Amino acid sequence: MDATAYTQDQLRELIQGPSDVEWTYEMRRQCQEILPRLFLGPLQASKSLEALQSLGITHVVCIRDAKEAFSVRPRFPEHFHYMVLDVQDSEEQNLIRLFPQAKQFIDDAIAKGGCVLVHCNGGISLSPSFVVMYTMQYYGLSWEDALHLVQNRRYCISPNGGFMTQIKEYESIYKAKNAIASHPQQGIVSVRRKRSDEDDEDHIQREGARNKRILIDDDDDDAMET
Structure with missing residues (x-):
């Protein structure tokens, strides 16, 4: 279904998330489907070839701090297409500048019928920030609604203060781009x-x-x- 075709009631239901899922601590180590064919998780979710294949994953966005490169890395390059983003997990890191290339990678993968896992080390702050911005633009949501949508599927996310500021800023950026594109x-x-x-x-x-x-x-x- 085209994201622009959703009614307000349908969007509210999407934001609220599934009501039959009871969050457990163990789920922090797993990945969750945030949008159709877009998953978010921690490093642990990228380590099992069998688990990734069972989800139908074809593409992986690996987001890491440079000092984590020895552990947060493409593990199965012969099976999946990878994008690696080296960033600093700090409030000063500019995510908005890096986001367009990640979005293009995800868009291309989904357009080809693929499934994408976006992960960082813990799946708490860094990778969720990218997925919140993607979700915001995908459904045309406010930053609050996009954050709630992602959080209602992966309850443990908590972007740091600097990332939250950029998430809020991105709302006006993508809306301005949409306005220019439509006129x-x-x-x-x-x-x-x-x-x-x-x-x-x-x-x-x-x-x-x-x-x-x-x-x-x-x-x-x-x-x-x-």
Whole structure:
């Protein structure tokens, strides 16, 4: 089903999540399906070839701090397509800059009928932040609703303060992109108007400078006559 075809009632049900699932501590070590064919989990979920194949996983987004590279790494490159993102698990890390390439990888995989696992070391802060932003744009949700949707399927997620700030910022970013995409001509007109205004301003500045030179030349001529 096209994400844009959901009614408000259907979106509310999606956000609330399944009511028949009782969360247990052990589930922290497993991955959960957040969207159709998009799973979120920790490092442990990426270690079992049999478990990944049973879920139909075809692509894996491996997100890690550089110092974790020896353990958080592609384990079955002969079986799955991997994207590795080396980031810092700190509040200063810019996730918004890295997100577009992760989104493209996930989009391409799902478009081909694949299933994607997004994981980091613990599946608590880093990888959930990417999945919340993806969910937000996928369903056209606010950051609060996207966060609740992901949290209602993987209860243990808790993005750090810096990541939460970027998740909130991303809402206005993706909505602005959608607005431009749906009204491209307005964007062109706006750019042309801006360029026209800049040209007018340049013309005014040139005319002002020319008039100033004329006045100076006239003053010099008067001074010479005197």
